[in-house]
Amino acid sequence: MWKIVIIDDDESVLRGMKKIIPWDKLNCEWSGEAKNGETGLELIRAVEPDLIITDIYMPVKNGLDMMEELRTEGFEGRVIILSGYSDFEYARKAMRLDINDYLSKPASRNTIEEVLSKEIEQLEEKAIEQLEFAELRHKVEWYEPVIEKEWIKSLVTGANMVKEPPKTAHTMLKQWDNQEHLIILIAYTDQLERSTLFEKDWYLFRFASSNVIKETTQQWSLDFDFIEFHTHQSALFLHVPRGYAAYYENRFQTLKKELKETLRTYLHLDVMVTSGSMKNDWREASTSTKEAIEHLPYTETKTGINTEEQGTAEDTKRIAVLTDSIEMNQQLSMAIRYADEPKACAVIDELFEKLHDQPFHKPSVLHLGIEMWTMMTYALFDIGIRIRDMFPENFDIYEVLSRQCSWKEVTTELKDIVMKICHHQKWDENLKHRQLVEQMIAFVQERLHENITLHDLSEELYISRNYLGKIFKNVVGETFKDYVTRIRMEKANNMIQEGHYLIYEIAEKVGYGNPAYFSSLFKKYTGYTPTELIQKRTVEQ
Numbered sequence: 001m002w003k004i005v006i007i008d009d010d011e012s013v014l015r016g017m018k019k020i021i022p023w024d025k026l027n028c029e030w031s032g033e034a035k036n037g038e039t040g041l042e043l044i045r046a047v048e049p050d051l052i053i054t055d056i057y058m059p060v061k062n063g064l065d066m067m068e069e070l071r072t073e074g075f076e077g078r079v080i081i082l083s084g085y086s087d088f089e090y091a092r093k094a095m096r097l098d099i100n101d102y103l104s105k106p107a108s109r110n111t112i113e114e115v116l117s118k119e120i121e122q123l124e125e126k127a128i129e130q131l132e133f134a135e136l137r138h139k140v141e142w143y144e145p146v147i148e149k150e151w152i153k154s155l156v157t158g159a160n161m162v163k164e165p166p167k168t169a170h171t172m173l174k175q176w177d178n179q180e181h182l183i184i185l186i187a188y189t190d191q192l193e194r195s196t197l198f199e200k201d202w203y204l205f206r207f208a209s210s211n212v213i214k215e216t217t218q219q220w221s222l223d224f225d226f227i228e229f230h231t232h233q234s235a236l237f238l239h240v241p242r243g244y245a246a247y248y249e250n251r252f253q254t255l256k257k258e259l260k261e262t263l264r265t266y267l268h269l270d271v272m273v274t275s276g277s278m279k280n281d282w283r284e285a286s287t288s289t290k291e292a293i294e295h296l297p298y299t300e301t302k303t304g305i306n307t308e309e310q311g312t313a314e315d316t317k318r319i320a321v322l323t324d325s326i327e328m329n330q331q332l333s334m335a336i337r338y339a340d341e342p343k344a345c346a347v348i349d350e351l352f353e354k355l356h357d358q359p360f361h362k363p364s365v366l367h368l369g370i371e372m373w374t375m376m377t378y379a380l381f382d383i384g385i386r387i388r389d390m391f392p393e394n395f396d397i398y399e400v401l402s403r404q405c406s407w408k409e410v411t412t413e414l415k416d417i418v419m420k421i422c423h424h425q426k427w428d429e430n431l432k433h434r435q436l437v438e439q440m441i442a443f444v445q446e447r448l449h450e451n452i453t454l455h456d457l458s459e460e461l462y463i464s465r466n467y468l469g470k471i472f473k474n475v476v477g478e479t480f481k482d483y484v485t486r487i488r489m490e491k492a493n494n495m496i497q498e499g500h501y502l503i504y505e506i507a508e509k510v511g512y513g514n515p516a517y518f519s520s521l522f523k524k525y526t527g528y529t530p531t532e533l534i535q536k537r538t539v540e541q
Contacts, residue, residue, distance in 0.1 A: 002028040002120055005047055007040035007054040007063060008082070017053065020109045026120050037061030044070060049077055050123055056083040071098065078119050082107065153227050156183065156237055157330040158286030176282040179239040182252065183285060185292035186213060186259060187233045187272045207487060209267060211494055216262045220251055229330065237285060245278045266497060272296055332372060333379040341422040345415045352411045362402070365410050369401040372414060376421065390424045437475040444484055448491060449509050454480045489525040496533050503530045
């Protein structure tokens with residue numbers, strides 16, 4: 001409701017204005033009255049109205065002197081002069097004080113309503129501008145880390161999608177200049193698709209797997225960045241003091257073994273962990289990434305290429321293309337995120353152009369095609385769109401790729417898939433909400449130890465709580481409250497499995513000040529109390 005005060009020494013004017021203004025219709029409310037400029041100043045300072053209706057000539061202090069004092073103090077509300085005086089000097093001073101309208105007494109009901117409607121419309125437009133500015137400010141604040149993260153991913157993949165480092169990275173780069181750098185690649189096997197956790201909840205899988213990888217690495221007191229390439233590959237970008245590479249070599253080898261063991265223990269997944277060579281310059285990170293990919297143990301059943309028997313030039317070239325595909329897939333992911341069909345098709349053309357002069361090789365087609373399909377699935381799911389909603393139920397990417405008999409046919413088929421994705425109606429339904437939900441999820445993960453509520457988020461974003469809740473459920477598939485509880489319980493479960501924390505410490509770290517309440521909620525979610533789970537873990541060990 002817009003707040004309006006009226007300053008006038010005529011009691012009949014005050015009563016009349018109260019009566020004739022259509023308060024509900026204009027979405028405004030009477031917030032006070034005063035009979036001179038001096039008491040008017042006190043009222044305005046206390047109420048902070050959005051709009052003032054004031055007479056000019058009043059005892060003690062006139063309306064224009066009152067407004068001059070208010071403007072000096074920084075009052076930015078709108079002002080309507082309602083006066084029987086039409087002297088030019090008054091009008092000129094009113095213009096200097098940024099008076100928004102000037103009505104002569106007596107004013108008709110229609111005139112008053114028309115002027116107030118126009119002023120309130122201006123207030124609404126200004127409020128929308130302020131809201132948009134506030135939202136932009138929040139987006140900039142929230143997305144600065146994301147921009148930095150995407151730049152690091154671009155650097156590591158060699159995609160060159162963000163050439164200049166963000167300003168927030170300058171301090172980090174000064175430190176990198178005094179360090180050497182190495183990529184450790186974590187690649188999931190085909191077993192991933194059969195993982196219950198992966199099938200049940202992709203967000204939860206990402207959260208769980210990234211936590212396991214990061215917490216395992218942190219135990220070695222290493223400086224690192226964690227990067228997700230797509231559903232089947234992620235990486236650690238490690239930084240060590242210059243000149244100490246040899247000292248850290250054994251640590252890296254042990255870390256790779258521990259990553260395999262912890263992912264198998266906590267997520268029941270087998271992974272392949274490889275690394276590239278150490279680089280003196282952080283700008284060479286993508287070379288270390290490609291070396292790590294080349295060390296992946298490709299087999300005949302997976303790609304049709306056995307790296308232990310790379311006897312022909314064709315095999316060597318196909319391996320090079322497979323190695324380059326991680327860079328291409330990063331570009332493809334960004335293009336799909338923004339429904340940029342020309343860019344996505346250009347990426348596909350560039351990748352397969354390298355193979356057009358080679359004999360057609362169906363295993364490579366399946367490997368590259370399924371990897372691209374996976375990347376597009378990942379990119380869409382990350383912004384709240386399910387790729388299966390865009391294609392018929394019986395669509396089978398493996399069967400589609402298997403039908404192709406030439407590189408040209410494969411290229412055409414993949415570009416056709418991109419076209420269907422980029423022009424699907426799902427974009428209209430989800431595109432405007434995707435960044436909002438990404439912000440909400442980032443907010444949750446950064447503040448898991450706090451008392452997070454949808455009300456807090458709605459105030460941060462200046463969006464209705466109910467509307468925000470609907471958006472979140474439509475995109476993520478569950479209510480905000482259920483999502484936060486689930487993430488907290490999974491985080492707590494991981495901490496219990498680690499065995500480094502007391503129950504009350506775990507409760508505090510996942511946002512519960514009352515350990516008893518946390519324990520009862522944990523049992524409801526997992527079937528065990530934290531104590532029972534600790535005992536069970538001890539017995540199993």
